[in-house]
Amino acid sequence: MNIKKRCNEVGCRELIERRETYCEKHKGVVDKRYNDYRNKYDREYISFYRSPSWRKKRKEALRRDNWICKDCEQAGLYQIAEEVHHIIEVKDDWKKRLDIDNLVSLCKLCHNKRHNR
Structure with missing residues (x-):
């Protein structure tokens, strides 16, 4: 059985695969909003x-x-x-950003779960 869920964009009723977060229509829009925010307010983090x-x-x-x-x-x-996650986030402790013991390898789904996305 193929279980589907709704797109996470507010008001969108498009059904998508369970492992996805947004439908094709909203995937690029949401990513752009998120990256625009990060680029605008947190340049050191992005660099x-x-x-x-x-x-x-x-x-x-x-x-x-x-x-x-x-x-x-x-x-x-x-x-x-596909992702490497900081156990203690970079914003919380900048000194641990390159500490190998503070890093864990995750798939995209698990990484998104850890960030409540």
């Missing part, structure tokens, strides 16, 4: 995620976790990790 040091540390964390989502693995599932 960090574009830096070579972050890209290197991100790849190191993914290799350490064998490209497996750690939340899914705890549930007995094996999902490819």
